[in-house]
Amino acid sequence: MFLTEKEMExxxxxxxxxxxxxxxxxxxxxxxxxxxxxxVRIDTLPATLKGGASHG
Known part of the structure; x- marks a missing residue:
């Protein structure tokens, strides 16, 4: 799905x-x-999404 520039704005x-x-x-x-x-809330990301090394 592509959005127009106006839709993105x-x-x-x-x-x-x-x-x-x-x-x-x-x-x-x-x-x-x-x-x-x-x-009131702090979300954390897995190391793989923060640029950490992925082991798998």
């Missing part, structure tokens, strides 16, 4: 909107005035 903009909305929900200002970001 639309997907990129929608993805950016979603990420920005999630980020805005996660950013808070602490009592001392600093911005803090709440991290």
């Amino acid at each position: 639309h997907i990129a903009k929608r993805t950016a909107d979603i990420v920005l909305a999630e980020l805005r929900r996660s950013i808070h200002r602490s009592p001392d005035g600093n911005l803090t970001v709440e991290v």
Whole structure:
């Protein structure tokens, strides 16, 4: 399946909107005035996807 440039732009903009909305929900200002970001999930990739050696 091939996408047109306009379709790819639309997907990129929608993805950016979603990420920005999630980020805005996660950013808070602490009592001392600093911005803090709440991290609720960290995904990790297998070594083979991070460029590690594949044994097989």
